[in-house]
Structures are given as structure tokens and as C-alpha cells.
Amino acid sequence: MPITWCPGCPNNIVLYVLKSVFGELIDAKKIRKQDIVIVTDIGCAGKIYDYLDVNAFYGLHGRAIPIATGIKIGNPKLTVVAVAGDGGTYSEGLNHLVSSGRLNPDITVIVINNGVLALTKGQPTSTHPSIKGEPIFDPVPLALASEASFVSRETTFDLRDLQSTVKAAITHKGFSLVDIFEPCLSYNNDGERIRDTERVCDDSLQSGFDKRLRKIRTGVFRKISRPTLEQKLKKKI
């Protein structure tokens, strides 16, 4: 399928990273290609559905997480990765993030966080940096408070970190969130802000921003191991 993102869109980097990580895991015989399923939201993030040559479910706005959860429960052998935007994860369907963090289905949620609902022509979301001086929503403390077992943030400016975190998230047994900051070249071109980040080096930090230095924090905020939802459901019957 021809790519219909805007020319130069950093979504291409997320696409590249997913292809690379899947390739690495398949080559290392960690997973079989036929067992990979991606679930997408709609909008620009959802377009990735057409560009990856794996099993795929193009879902509804805000509902990638429950669809992915159902797939994992239905067949725990599958490797399930949801790809959605900030609109579909932190606005519509936000409750699914909170519940999944707590219940811990073994799925990975990749959020392409560019601060706008781009395909409807650039309306700001809760993560937009400059809406009338309102504070920016930070999904990191919410995911931590929701007891998600893997919480991380990267940007599309550092390919190596992004790739290693996405790989760690996919191989993590439990609910993983990868919040990926990227600019939207058409409606929120704030690459300057996103590029200037601070790396998280210990797991005591509870905020995704360094408010004093006005910097975005990147890295893995939490990685712990606990029983998954599908394991618990299997035990019940």
C-alpha cells in the first residue's frame, strides 16, 4: 500500500521501528510472524494497519486497547501490539488505559503522541503544548497510578532508544505502554521542544516531565513482573 502520511511524517519512524523489532524477534525465533497481531485506532496512527505485513485489526477510535485485550485473552499465544494516537488513548477511551494497567493483559500499547487530532485537521488534544496556557496532560503518572507493569516514553528523535524500548515493551510479559512523542509536521511542529529531553535513569521518578528544567523525560519509568489477566482468567475455569 502506498504511504499516505504527509511527506516526512515521523510516523514513518514508528513504522520502521515496528518492522525492525518484529524482524529481530522473528529472526531470533522469539516469535513466529503468524502469531503477531497489531490492533490500530483510526486516524493517522491507524494507517499503520495497511503498511505492516502482519495479522491486523483496524478498530475504532479509542478502542484499540479492549480489542487487543480480547485478542490476547482469546489466544494467549499471540503477540499483540496496539498502535494508537494520543486522541484515541488519552481522550476517547482513556478508561481502557486505566483498567488495562491494573488488570495487566500481556499487550503492548504504542501511542503516537503528537498533540493533535491530525487527520481531522489539527485540533489540539490534551497533550498539545500550547492550548491557552492549560496544563499538558502527562500519561506517565496516570499509567504508573494505574499500576501498569511497563511504563515508558520515547521520542522519534532517538531511533536507538525508541527501538530498544519498543522491543523491551513487546517482550515484557504484561501490559506495556510506550508513549512516543513526535511532532506533527502539519499541525504541531514542535520538534525543538521534543528533541530536548532528559533521560530517566532510576525508577523513582513519578512524572514524565521535569517541570523545573521544562524538559520531557524519556526512558523506562517502570518494569515489574506480575501475573497477567489471561493467566488469571485461565485459572478461573
Added chain:
Amino acid sequence: MKRSILIGGEAGRGVDRTAAFIAEILSDYGYFCFVYRDYGSFIKGGHNFSVVTVSSDPVFSHEDEFDLMIALDKPALEKHIESLKPGGKVFLNSEERQTDQNIISVSADGFAIKKKVSRSFGNNIFIGAVLSSFGLDWRRGFKAISGKFSACDAVVVKEALRFGHEIQQGENFGFKPRSKHLEISTGNQAAAKACLKAGLEFCFAYPITPATGFVDALSQSGKVAVHQPEDEIAAINQTLGAVFSGAMAVTATSGEGAALMAESFSLAAMAEIPLVLYWASRLGPSTGVPTYSGQGDLKFALNIGHGEFPRVVVAPGDANESYSRTMEAFYLAYKYRLPVVILTDKNLAESYYNFEALPSLVRPGKFLAKPKAEYKSYAFSENGVSPRLVPGQGPIVRATSYEHDEFGLTVEDPETIEAMNEKRWKKAKFLEKEIAKLNPCRVYGKGKNLIIGWGSTKGAVLDALRQLPDYSFLQISYVAPFPVKETEKAIRKAKRTILLENNSTGLLGRILKEETGIEIKDKLLKNNGRPFTADEIARLLKNRHE
């Protein structure tokens, strides 16, 4: 012969359980039973009641007047004493002797206190008294329900039954002994049994009256993994995810939850993922009266989901049909890859009926194809149904809410849009043929005047027909696809037609007009949360047509 027993008392006092035990024991003796449950939104307190109707012939509805009354408290007595039939008897939970000699006071509470057990154990005294009223042995009665008690509790229950048996004296009802054991089941439980038979593996549901009983029955079976997610939207999307991954799953809700599920119902149609939605209506609009019944969701079920797509809506009329139609729902959803609604209501979902799992006309399954290297998730085919594979089998499998080509890849060109719409609608024609073989509607009785209805009103209408020799009953079970020819034929033969529904505007009548052009002008409608009773129907029809 028919006798009715009312059990009334506060919520949390065991009204429902006592009624179910009585019905279970009497059904074990082979008497036909029906239990109507009337309760408000209380956990403790308030006033609830159940009516057990016992008959030597099959019975499917309750009566307004009672031969026996078990009043677990004074308010129950005061509320229902007017409805006691002449010569009827009351068993009252009280220490005070009553002046009215038809009221027998027994302190069930005193018994429970003395035995140091919870108050509801005292209710077994009244069960003993009921058994005595039917001339039945309490020991045999206990056997029918013994599985529900621990050895320790059984001692107390037996003592209560014996005690109750002794306090009821005088003649019994003189029912002829029967020996055929009958089962009892609610509509919810019967549907759950069908799910197990169909091979269900998962249920995703958010609690809501009156669908919760269905989910509970699945959970208690120990054979289905039941997950309660954060909301109804998650429930239906998880169901679709699980089915896409190759499992057999179901979701259940009532009208309010269905409203939240609407967007995903449409997704099931577009992505062609088999979906079975068990939908137990309550009285709307909005929160309405959550523990009471209504048939106000019929048009909503027929139209839920944006866009146009084929669907199945099937409405069982009693517990046996709850079983058989649920089997058919799984068969049709998975064979044709489309959404199916089993539309029931509180009256059917929560009332106890005599139940028999009759052999099904269909064999439900997952209808998975054999994996091939060259696979298209949405391949065109003669009947519009593409062979279904699931992830993990080898070929790439896709599902999508966006319009798509045969591979499931996104398209927007007019030719493919047209072709895909045509492909989905092709199923409708084949569905119609399939449903024609499943008794989509049925006429009961031989009277020249025809009552037309659907769903849970069937019970009261069938019971009313005994008093109405000039009437017959057309029950429409499949509402989508609508059995046009079959209903037309039945209506043409009738001298006079009357629509009977538990709603305000006669929704089935409107659908009937849309589908057949026939307008049923005469309507018997009731929309106060309570079901019709047989006597009520007979009375209203006699008044109307005489």
C-alpha cells in the same frame, strides 16, 4: 387444576430462593410450575414478592390471585391479602396469633434464632407447609433441593420442613400424583446452558439487570471464562477481539448497555466478525425502572449500529426457546460472520419455567476454513461469506472497520465500495432461506381470531388461549430477517387480528407494516413494567370483542 402461591417480604429475606425451592420441589414431583419475580431496586428492605403458579397442565405465566400466601412480614400480608382467593390460606411469619383463622402465624424468625442460623432458614418452615398443602411428603421434597445445603445446614432445613409440614392441617389440594421429573430454569439460565452446548469459551460483560443472571450462570458453570471489564464498550470490543483470535465468545447487556455498544455492533458487521449479543431488556427509556420488564427495545435492536448491514434479531418466548434460539444465534453468527441479537426481557430472563433442552435444529461451531497459502480475509463468494481463518494459522488475517478490499486493505474507490456492500448484503438472501427452516414464526391454537405478539408475552397468551376458544396466537420469533411470507399467510387466514405487546406504541405492529404492508389497528398494549397475566388478556379481549 391450578394453584398459586405468593411469597412476599423484604429484599434480602430469601423471597426469591424460597419461591425457587418450592418450584423446584413441585417440579421434581412432576407438577408444572412458573415463577414470576417482582422486586425493586433494594438489597435489603423494601418489599419483594414472587408468585409460584402450580398446575397439572403446562403453565407459562402467573396469576393475580393466590390460594396460598407466605408473608415473611406484616407489610407483605397487608399488601397482598386483598388478592387472596376465597378459602385461601396465609402463613405469616409472626409470633402473634391472628383473629382471622385463615391466617396461620408461625415464628420463622424465632426458629432461626433458636437454631442460631440466618433468618432465611426459617423460610423452610413455609416450604414444609406448602408441601403439606399439596399432600406431599417433606422428606421426598427435601431430596429435590438437598444438593444446595451443607450437611450441617441440611439438619436445620429438614427440621424446618418437618415443623412446617405439621402446622399445615386440613385437606390438601388433591392434585393427582405425577411422577415425571421436570426441570426448572430461568430464561437466563436456559440461554447459558445453550452457550455451553454451543462450545462457548469466553463471556465479556459489565453487570446490568436483567442480563446479570445469564453471566452468573455462565460463571457458575465453571466452563466459561467470564471477564468483567471496565464498561460495556470494553465488553463488546473484547468479545470481538476474542472471536477474531479464534475463540467463541459472547457479550450480554440490557438496553442501556446496548446503547453504549452501538458503535462496535456496526464494527462487527463491517469487519464481519461473528458476534452474539445477549440482550435482556428492562423498562426504559433511560434508567427507567431497572428491575421491571418491557418490550420497548425492539426497534432499537433492529437499528442499532450506524450504516446499513444485515443482522439477525431473534426473540425467544420461553425458557425452552431461550435455549434453542441461543443455539441458533451462535450457529448463524459464526456461519454468516455477522452480528446476532438474542432479544429477551426481564420477564423471560428472570422468571422460572419448566425447562427441557430439546434437540437443536442446528449445530453451532466456529466455521473455520482450512488454512491456504493464498488467503483473503474478505474473499468474494457466492453467498457473501468469506472463508474464515484466525491469526496463528499461517496466512495473514485482517479485520477492519474501514471499507476494504478482499485482503482487508483500506480502499475508498467507488467500485470496491459497491462490491463490498453487495458482498455483505448477499448474506441476507441466504440468511432468509436458512431462517425459514428454523420456525421463524408459529401459530398456536385454532381460533379464527389472531393475537400477534413476540417474546415473553407468549406465556400469558398461551395460558389465556385456554379461556379463548375463538383465538389463536401468532408468535413472531425472528424479527430480522423478518418472515414476511409466513406472517402474511397466518394473518390472511384470520378473521380478526389484534396486536399484543409490552410497550406503548406496538413496535412489532410497526415493523409488520413496514415489512408486509399490513396494519394491525387493534392493539392490546401494556407498559407499566408488569407482564400481562392470562386472566387479564382473556378479560380484556372478551370486553373488547363482545
